[in-house]
Amino acid sequence: MSQELPTTSYALLGLLTFGDDLTGYELKQRADRTLRFYWVSPAMSQVYTELERLTEHGLVKARAAGPNRRSSKYSITAKGRRTLTAWLEDAPPEFPVLKHPVALRLLIGHLVDPEHSKALLREHLDALAARRAELERVRESLHGRDAPGESFRYPSLVADWGLEYLDGERTIIEKLLLRLDEE
Amino acid sequence: MSQELPTTSYALLGLLTFGDDLTGYELKQRADRTLRFYWVSPAMSQVYTELERLTEHGLVKARAAGPNRRSSKYSITAKGRRTLTAWLEDAPPEFPVLKHPVALRLLIGHLVDPEHSKALLREHLDALAARRAELERVRESLHGRDAPGESFRYPSLVADWGLEYLDGERTIIEKLLLRLDEE
DNA sequence: ACAGCCATGTAACTCGTTACATGATTAC
DNA sequence: GTAATCATGTAACGAGTTACATGGCTGT
Numbered sequence: 374m375s376q377e378l379p380t381t382s383y384a385l386l387g388l389l390t391f392g393d394d395l396t397g398y399e400l401k402q403r404a405d406r407t408l409r410f411y412w413v414s415p416a417m418s419q420v421y422t423e424l425e426r427l428t429e430h431g432l433v434k435a436r437a438a439g440p441n442r443r444s445s446k447y448s449i450t451a452k453g454r455r456t457l458t459a460w461l462e463d464a465p466p467e468f469p470v471l472k473h474p475v476a477l478r479l480l481i482g483h484l485v486d487p488e489h490s491k492a493l494l495r496e497h498l499d500a501l502a503a504r505r506a507e508l509e510r511v512r513e514s515l516h517g518r519d520a521p522g523e524s525f526r527y528p529s530l531v532a533d534w535g536l537e538y539l540d541g542e543r544t545i546i547e548k549l550l551l552r553l554d555e556e
Numbered sequence: 557m558s559q560e561l562p563t564t565s566y567a568l569l570g571l572l573t574f575g576d577d578l579t580g581y582e583l584k585q586r587a588d589r590t591l592r593f594y595w596v597s598p599a600m601s602q603v604y605t606e607l608e609r610l611t612e613h614g615l616v617k618a619r620a621a622g623p624n625r626r627s628s629k630y631s632i633t634a635k636g637r638r639t640l641t642a643w644l645e646d647a648p649p650e651f652p653v654l655k656h657p658v659a660l661r662l663l664i665g666h667l668v669d670p671e672h673s674k675a676l677l678r679e680h681l682d683a684l685a686a687r688r689a690e691l692e693r694v695r696e697s698l699h700g701r702d703a704p705g706e707s708f709r710y711p712s713l714v715a716d717w718g719l720e721y722l723d724g725e726r727t728i729i730e731k732l733l734l735r736l737d738e739e
Numbered sequence: 740a741c742a743g744c745c746a747t748g749t750a751a752c753t754c755g756t757t758a759c760a761t762g763a764t765t766a767c
Numbered sequence: 768g769t770a771a772t773c774a775t776g777t778a779a780c781g782a783g784t785t786a787c788a789t790g791g792c793t794g795t
Contacts, residue, residue, distance in 0.1 A: 379781080379782065379783090380657065380660070381782080381783085383660075384660055387660075387663065387664035387667075390664055390666070390667060396745090396746075396747095397746075397747070397748095398745065398746050398747080407663060408660075410654075411654060411655075411656045411659035411660055411663065412654075412655055412656065412659075412660050413653060413655065413783090415782095415783070415784090416783070416784060416785080417746090417747085417748095418747090418748070418749080418783090418784080418785085419782085419783055419784075421746095421747065421748060422748095422782095422783090444745085444746070444791095454667070457664070457667060458667050458668060461661055461664065461667055461668050461672070462668060462672065465679075466657035466658050466660075466661055466676070466680070467657050468657075468683055468687065469654060469655060469656040469657065469658065469659075470596060470654075470655040471593075471594060471595075471652060471653075471654055471655075472594075472595055472596065472652060472653040472654075472655075473594045473595065473652040474563065474649035474650050474651075474652065475649050475652065476594035476595075476652075476714050476717060476718075477563070477566075477567055477570075477591075477594055477595050477649075478644055478649055479710055479713060479714050479717075480570065480590060480594065480710055480711055480714045481570035481573055481640070481644065481710065482709075482710035482713075483573070483707065483709065483710055484570075484573060484637070484640060484641050484644055485641060485644050485645060489644070489645065490710075493649070496648075497649070500651055504651060521738065521739050522739075524666070526665075526666065527662055527663055527664065527665035527666055527673075528663055530662060530665075530732060530735065530736075531659050531662050531663045533732075534659060534662075534728055534732060535659075537724075537728045537731075538724070538725070538728065541720075541721070541724035541725075541727075541728070542721070542724075544724075545717055545720045545721065545724070548720075549713060549716075549717060552713065553713075555704065556704050556705075562753080562754065562755090564754080564755085579773090579774075579775095580774075580775070580776095581773065581774050581775080596755090598754095598755070598756090599755070599756060599757080600774090600775085600776095601755090601756080601757085601775090601776070601777080602754085602755055602756075604774095604775065604776060605754095605755090605776095627763095627773085627774070627775095
């Protein structure tokens with residue numbers, strides 16, 4: 374009863390609980406601004422597939438918006454809200470999964486020149502900074518609606534979490550670079 | 557030329573570069589002690605599938621060990637070593653992917669009682685501590701072969717990275733809990 | 740008129756999983 | 768002798784991707 378859909382379905386359903394109706398396209402954009410940092414942002418085609426499945430289960434409902442049946446907006450249903458809440462309350466979360474191509478490469482660093490591993494880590498620092506800037510922009514867009522009780526309270530908490538994670542990673546990499554210099 | 561196999565294949569191939577030959581079963585065990593923390597530890601059946609594929613590509617070679625053709629050991633070939641090194645040098649790493657069920661749940665925390673979100677985070681602290689203990693045990697098993705130039709230098713660097721990551725996550729969660737108390 | 744974005748959807752495919760089947764070896 | 772662990776493999780499936788096809792809308 375508590376996890377009969379893939380987690381990505383619940384994630385997308387959750388993005389429809391912020392008070393507005395979205396098209397598939399807009400839902401993908403919201404995923405790019407939120408889910409991407411803590412989960413995955415599904416491909417466009419996957420978003421449509423999920424919306425179809427959620428509709429079949431009665432968890433969302435499409436409303437044709439324009440006169441031309443394009444741009445139909447999806448909204449979460451009462452059943453969808455109940456189902457999502459039950460999932461939150463009953464399904465124990467898995468431990469996070471990290472797929473870290475940089476750590477994986479460092480693991481077998483003995484195959485390449487140490488300078489190469491250092492360059493790898495320095496490039497990762499750049500990528501981290503870029504990712505941080507993206508998330509910082511998202512975080513700023515929530516300002517003003519992020520006080521306790523307001524609609525973006527939780528998204529802003531999670532964004533702060535993400536920012537601190539990225540800062541922590543930067544610190545770790547810098548220390549690793551120092552250790553690699555002691556060769 | 558540089559990424560014509562899934563990353564998991566290269567990862568398993570990399571685990572065969574530490575100077576010993578392994579059976580599929582032993583390879584899975586090594587993955588559980590290393591890959592699990594920075595990538596994924598593939599299912600047993602997947603390990604055998606990958607070994608088959610790597611054999612087809614000439615990157616590993618099986619040597620029947622016992623008299624009974626069971627327990628055949630796999631070793632990396634010269635071509636496998638060249639291919640893996642080329643992958644390390646030429647294939648630019650993707651940005652890490654984090655699938656974080658706890659962050660995902662907190663994102664839609666407005667659907668549940670704040671006490672529930674706090675319990676979620678406290679349970680996550682327990683899970684983090686357990687994971688840390690596992691990794692700490694792995695880290696300790698590398699002591700003595702982890703000096704610069706020694707075979708487990710890089711695995712130990714990555715293990716330290718993992719430990720610091722887990723410590724950082726703990727700190728972040730503790731701060732989040734404090735902020736949630738200000739409701 | 741044309742570029743670029745908005746918008747939806749299908750088909751083929753890959754990765755990786757779970758469930759299942761099977762048997763050898765080791766410890767008690 | 769029997770339970771646990773070692774060890775290998777197959778089959779069915781699910782989640783999600785890329786590539787492709789299509790067409791509407793907007794700004795210049």
